[in-house]
Amino acid sequence: MSSFEGQMAEYPTISIDRFDRENLRARAYFLSHCHKDHMKGLRAPALKRRLECSLKVYLYCSPVTKELLLTSPKYRFWEKRIISIEIETPTQISLVDEASGEGNNGTVLYTGDFRLAKGEAARMELLHSGGRVKDIQSVYLDTTFCDPRFYQIPSRGECLSGILELVRSWITRSPYHVVWLNCKAAYGYEYLFTNLSEELGVQIHVDKLDMFRNMPDILHHLTTDRGTQIHACRHPKIKDFLSYICPVNAYPNVIPLGTTMDKVREILKPLCRSSQSIQPKYKPLGKLKRARTIRVDSEEEDELFDDPLPVPLRHKVPYQLTLHPEVFSMTVISQNQPEELRQSTGCFKTERIQNSLLTNFIDCEESNSESEEESEIPSSMQEDVGPVTLPQQKADVDVPQWEVFFKRKDDITDEGLENFPSSTETRGSQSPKLFSDSDGESTHISSQNSSQSTHITEQGSQGWDSQSDTVLLSSQEKNIGDITTLNKGAYRPKDKENIPTSQMEQNVLCPKDTYSDLKSRDLEVTTTPTVGEPTTLSGGKHIPEKNRSLNLSTQADSQSSSDFEIPSTPEVELPKQEHLYYLYEKMATGESIVVERKCSLLDI
DNA sequence: GCGATCAGCT
DNA sequence: CACAGCTGATCGC
Numbered sequence: 001m002s003s004f005e006g007q008m009a010e011y012p013t014i015s016i017d018r019f020d021r022e023n024l025r026a027r028a029y030f031l032s033h034c035h036k037d038h039m040k041g042l043r044a045p046a047l048k049r050r051l052e053c054s055l056k057v058y059l060y061c062s063p064v065t066k067e068l069l070l071t072s073p074k075y076r077f078w079e080k081r082i083i084s085i086e087i088e089t090p091t092q093i094s095l096v097d098e099a100s101g102e103g104n105n106g107t108v109l110y111t112g113d114f115r116l117a118k119g120e121a122a123r124m125e126l127l128h129s130g131g132r133v134k135d136i137q138s139v140y141l142d143t144t145f146c147d148p149r150f151y152q153i154p155s156r157g158e159c160l161s162g163i164l165e166l167v168r169s170w171i172t173r174s175p176y177h178v179v180w181l182n183c184k185a186a187y188g189y190e191y192l193f194t195n196l197s198e199e200l201g202v203q204i205h206v207d208k209l210d211m212f213r214n215m216p217d218i219l220h221h222l223t224t225d226r227g228t229q230i231h232a233c234r235h236p237k238i239k240d241f242l243s244y245i246c247p248v249n250a251y252p253n254v255i256p257l258g259t260t261m262d263k264v265r266e267i268l269k270p271l272c273r274s275s276q277s278i279q280p281k282y283k284p285l286g287k288l289k290r291a292r293t294i295r296v297d298s299e300e301e302d303e304l305f306d307d308p309l310p311v312p313l314r315h316k317v318p319y320q321l322t323l324h325p326e327v328f329s330m331t332v333i334s335q336n337q338p339e340e341l342r343q344s345t346g347c348f349k350t351e352r353i354q355n356s357l358l359t360n361f362i363d364c365e366e367s368n369s370e371s372e373e374e375s376e377i378p379s380s381m382q383e384d385v386g387p388v389t390l391p392q393q394k395a396d397v398d399v400p401q402w403e404v405f406f407k408r409k410d411d412i413t414d415e416g417l418e419n420f421p422s423s424t425e426t427r428g429s430q431s432p433k434l435f436s437d438s439d440g441e442s443t444h445i446s447s448q449n450s451s452q453s454t455h456i457t458e459q460g461s462q463g464w465d466s467q468s469d470t471v472l473l474s475s476q477e478k479n480i481g482d483i484t485t486l487n488k489g490a491y492r493p494k495d496k497e498n499i500p501t502s503q504m505e506q507n508v509l510c511p512k513d514t515y516s517d518l519k520s521r522d523l524e525v526t527t528t529p530t531v532g533e534p535t536t537l538s539g540g541k542h543i544p545e546k547n548r549s550l551n552l553s554t555q556a557d558s559q560s561s562s563d564f565e566i567p568s569t570p571e572v573e574l575p576k577q578e579h580l581y582y583l584y585e586k587m588a589t590g591e592s593i594v595v596e597r598k599c600s601l602l603d604i
Numbered sequence: 605g606c607g608a609t610c611a612g613c614t
Numbered sequence: 615c616a617c618a619g620c621t622g623a624t625c626g627c
Contacts, residue, residue: 037618044607113617144616184614185618234620238614 002037008140010105014095016140017112019047027095031061032112034068034187043074051081058083060093064215068187071211090126106137113142117155160195168200171229181232187211189232190218196230197221205231 006018006026015026020041023029032038041047051057061069063084069075070082085091096102127133145153154162167179181204183189193204194217203223212218226233250265 035618147615149615182614183618184620188618 002142004140008108008110008138010108010138016110020044024050027057028093029057029059030110031059031065031069032110033062034065035113035185038112042078048077051077057081060085062087067214068211088126107134109136109139111140111142113144115153115156156191160192163192164196164199167196167230171200171202175229178229178231181230183232193232194218194221200230202230203228205233207233 002017004017005021006015006023008014008016013025013027014030015023015028016030017032017038018040019029023041024046031042059078059082061082061084063086066082066084070079085093094102121127170179171177181189181192190212193206197203198221203221203225205226205228206222206224209219209222209224212222250269
C-alpha cells in the first residue's frame with residue numbers, strides 16, 4: 001500500500017494517486033496507473049461534488065489509464081474531466097499558483113509503481129537535459145522493493161522467458177493440461193498475456209474483456225472462452241465441502257466408471273476426520289471483530305465467545321505440492337511423471353499418484369515469500385517431499401529451472417543460461433534463492449480438488465513427452481507487447497485506423513508427437529461437473545482435437561460455475577440406468593463395488 | 605442505504 | 615512483510 005499522501009512538498013496544490021482528505025482541495029489531479037491503492041478517494045462523493053463546483057479541475061493520466069478507468073461505471077463521472085497525456089511526451093500543464101507562482105520550487109519526479117532494469121535510466125531522454133541528468137529537487141519513489149532481500153530482481157524478459165517455457169512445457173503435454181495464472185491485480189499482466197499468447201498460440205482466458213475493447217493488440221490474445229489451456233480468470237472460491245464439514249465417514253454415492261468404490265474412498269479418506277484427528281473439531285461460530293458495549297448477562301453466551309476460541313479449521317489436503325521460487329510459485333500436478341521420478345518420491349509416491357487423479361494444471365501465483373505457509377505443513381511431510389514435484393530437477397527434462405532467474409548476475413555465464421548453475425552455487429548469494437536449503441519445508445500443500453476441475457487420468461508411466469522442443473532459457477530481454485509500448489503507438493484509443501489485423505493463431509497448440517502420445521495411454525477418464533453430463537471414459541483412444549473443440553463451452557457468463565471445466569469425451573454415452581441401479585444397490589447394502597475396466601469399456 | 609474502515613483471506 | 619486485491623462485519627452519516 002502506497003504511503004504517499006498525494007501531495008508533494010514542493011507543489012502541494014496538485015495531488016497524485018490520492019484523492020481524499022487534503023487532496024480534495026487540489027487544483028489538478030494525476031493518476032499514475034489504475035491500481036486501486038493509487039485511486040483512493042477517486043470515486044468518492046466528496047470529490048464528485050468538488051468537480052461539480054470547480055469546473056477547471058482535471059485529472060491527468062495516460063490514455064490507457066483513462067480507458068481502463070472509464071470502463072467502470074463508478075468512475076464514469078470523470079469522463080469529461082480527464083485529460084490524457086501521452087507517455088514519454090513532454091507535456092506542459094499550466095497551473096499558475098497565485099501564492100507561489102509556477103514551478104519555482106524546482107523539478108520534482110514522481111515515479112508511481114515502476115521497474116527499471118539496470119542501465120535503463122541512462123537511456124531515458126526525459127530524465128536528461130543538455131546532455132546531463134536534470135537537476136531534480138525531489139523524487140517521490142516507489143520503494144516497494146527497497147529491501148536488501150530484493151537487490152537481485154530478475155528482469156522482465158527473464159521472468160517472461162521462464163514463465164513461457166514452464167507454461168509451454170506443461171500445456172504441450174496434452175490438450176487437457178492447463179495452467180492458471182494467479183493474477184492478483186486487475187491490471188498489469190497484459191505484457192505477460194500477450195507474449196504467452198503470441199508465443200504459444202493459445203489465448204488467455206480472462207473474466208472480462210470490455211476494458212480492452214479499444215486495445216486490439218491486447219484483446220486478440222484474450223478470451224472469455226474457458227476452453228483454452230491458459231487461464232487468468234479469478235479462481236473460483238478454491239472451498240471443499242468435505243474439508244469444511246469434516247465428517248467421520250464419507251460414503252460415495254456414485255462410482256465413476258472405470259474406478260472402484262475403494263479408489264473413491266481412498267480419495268475421500270484424507271478429507272474425513274478419522275484421518276486428521278481422532279478428536280472432533282468444531283469450527284468457531286465467529287469471533288466478534290470489535291468490542292461492543294452490549295452487555296450479555298447470560299453466562300452461556302459468555303462462554304460461547306470465551307477465549308481462547310477454537311482454532312479455525314483450515315484443512316489443507318495434500319493434493320498439491322508447490323515449490324516456492326521467490327517471485328512465482330508454480331504448482332505442477334503431473335499425472336504422467338516418468339517412473340524414475342515416481343520412484344524417487346519415497347513415501348510420497350502413493351499420495352502423489354492418488355492426488356494426481358484429481359488435478360491437472362499448473363498453478364502459477366506470485367510470491368515473494370521464502371516460507372509461505374510453512375506452518376501449515378506437518379513436519380513429517382516436510383521432510384520427505386524433497387525433489388518430488390517439479391520434473392526440472394531431473395537432468396534430462398528440459399523444464400525451466402527457476403533458480404536461474406534469481407541468481408546473481410555473476411553466476412550466469414556469458415554463454416547465456418544454458419549452463420545452469422547447481423543449486424549449491426546459489427548458496428550464500430544475497431539474492432533470494434529459488435530452492436532454499438529447506439525446499440521440502442516450503443512445500444505448499446493445498447486443496448485444489450474442485451469438482452469443477454476434476455480430471456482423472458490413469459495411464460502408463462511412459463506416457464509423456466521428452467519435451468525435446470523446449471528451448472533453453474535465454475537471458476535476452478524483449479520489450480514487446482507491453483502495455484506501455486502500446487501506449488506509444490500500437491494502442492490508440494478509438495483510433496480504429498491504427499488497429500492492426502489480428503495475427504493471432506486461434507488454434508490451440510497441440511504438437512503432433514504430444515498428441516500421438518495420448519494414443520498409448522491405457523485409460524483416460526474425465527469427469528465433468530455439469531449436471532446431467534456423463535462421466536466419460538475413453539479407453540485406448542485419443543480424442544480428436546476437432547471434436548474436442550466442438551465440445552468446448554463458449555458461455556462466458558457461466559464462468560463462475562466452472563473455470564476449469566474439462567470437456568467430456570464426445571463419443572461416449574451416459575451410463576445405463578440399470579448399471580446405476582446395480583451400483584446403488586451395492587452401495588446400499590454396503591458391498592464393495594468393483595468395476596472392471598474391461599467391462600466398462602465393453603459397456604461403452 | 606451507502607461509504608469508510610477494519611479484519612481476514614489469497 | 616508487501617503486493618493488490620476481494621469479501622464480510624461493523625459503524626457512522
